[in-house]
Amino acid sequence: MLVKDMMRFNSGKGLCTMDNRKKTMYPLADFKGEVKELKKQYLAFLDSLSSNLAESGKNQFFERAKNRESGPCITFYTPFWYADVFGERDRETIKQIAMGSFYLYHFVTLKDDVLDQQGINANEYLLLSDVVLEKSLEIYSQFASRRKLTFHFNKLMHQWNHAEAYLNRHQGRMVPYEAEDFQMMGEKAAALKLCLPAFNGIRQQREPHFSGYIDKAVDAAVIGFQFMDDLLDWREDLENDFYTYPLWIALSSRQEEVRGDHRDIQYGVSEELYLSGIAEHILEKSNEYLALSKDLFTDLHGKYWASFLDSTMRQNSALLEAMQSKKQILRYKKPVLHDLLAELERLIKITLQPT
Numbered sequence: 463m464l465v466k467d468m469m470r471f472n473s474g475k476g477l478c479t480m481d482n483r484k485k486t487m488y489p490l491a492d493f494k495g496e497v498k499e500l501k502k503q504y505l506a507f508l509d510s511l512s513s514n515l516a517e518s519g520k521n522q523f524f525e526r527a528k529n530r531e532s533g534p535c536i537t538f539y540t541p542f543w544y545a546d547v548f549g550e551r552d553r554e555t556i557k558q559i560a561m562g563s564f565y566l567y568h569f570v571t572l573k574d575d576v577l578d579q580q581g582i583n584a585n586e587y588l589l590l591s592d593v594v595l596e597k598s599l600e601i602y603s604q605f606a607s608r609r610k611l612t613f614h615f616n617k618l619m620h621q622w623n624h625a626e627a628y629l630n631r632h633q634g635r636m637v638p639y640e641a642e643d644f645q646m647m648g649e650k651a652a653a654l655k656l657c658l659p660a661f662n663g664i665r666q667q668r669e670p671h672f673s674g675y676i677d678k679a680v681d682a683a684v685i686g687f688q689f690m691d692d693l694l695d696w697r698e699d700l701e702n703d704f705y706t707y708p709l710w711i712a713l714s715s716r717q718e719e720v721r722g723d724h725r726d727i728q729y730g731v732s733e734e735l736y737l738s739g740i741a742e743h744i745l746e747k748s749n750e751y752l753a754l755s756k757d758l759f760t761d762l763h764g765k766y767w768a769s770f771l772d773s774t775m776r777q778n779s780a781l782l783e784a785m786q787s788k789k790q791i792l793r794y795k796k797p798v799l800h801d802l803l804a805e806l807e808r809l810i811k812i813t814l815q816p817t
Contacts, residue, residue: 565598606663664692
């Protein structure tokens with residue numbers, strides 16, 4: 463369903479443009495430096511809290527950073543990219559919105575960690591999440607009314623919770639993936655939309671359906687990223703009894719085996735994923751959604767979004783070609799199958815980064 467919607471939006475009919483964009487040059491270029499400053503300010507804010515809350519906040523912050531294996535968290539960059547889409551050119555305004563988004567991101571992830579029961583002090587995490595949320599609303603109130611901010615934020619959280627609840631049907635059960643599952647993957651994009659109400663508040667003359675176009679573009683990007691994450695983290699998902707799309711394809715003919723010890727079937731799953739074309743299919747499907755998102759952001763004059771999506775697609779394509787090249791070895795010699803599977807998995811891990 464989402465793909466058809468995206469194709470309709472990309473047909474050019476009614477596509478919104480930004481004739482009133484400011485023509486001055488975008489004022490920020492060192493995005494990594496800006497994100498580094500956001501992290502510094504957030505840690506300083508944690509230090510201003512009670513020792514217990516500060517310790518919990520820092521533990522969560524650094525644990526999240528470790529899980530990303532030093533890869534970029536694109537949520538930190540999106541406020542700067544959205545500023546380009548909205549035509550915002552005031553340097554301090556962009557930085558303030560980015561800081562508000564940074565706080566909101568940690569509000570969401572603190573709640574998420576409580577739900578996932580990550581061996582944490584849930585009470586402290588919940589209290590800290592409220593403090594962080596208040597700080598973000600304090601910043602965003604410079605650009606939009608609290609009523610509008612609260613409405614938009616509650617809508618995003620409802621969307622996110624609904625998507626999480628729907629996709630939970632794949633927890634512990636081999637359920638076929640349908641169009642609505644992919645749509646729900648896109649609706650988990652709340653973290654990438656947290657800064658939109660502030661930009662909407664600044665922009666008084668908004669084209670009809672402008673936010674709708676951005677929503678469609680972000681949803682498609684998130685689906686593409688999710689496919690990449692599922693391919694990267696399939697062992698962890700299998701261990702947790704969560705059957706993602708690639709796992710469902712690989713295991714749909716092995717349902718009797720799934721009931722056994724997951725360690726006993728991991729080798730068979732890796733064979734299915736890497737040798738039967740499933741991994742290539744996932745990468746192609748990821749690029750399909752990323753391309754739809756890139757086209758929309760290009761039409762929205764979001765060159766930084768489009769550039770990131772383009773580089774991600776090229777990364778996926780290069781990985782796909784490298785995997786196919788490795789498998790050509792089978793035609794000329796018989797390597798130890800275990801070694802070939804390990805090499806294919808290594809290629810995926812060093813190429814794909816958690817988003």
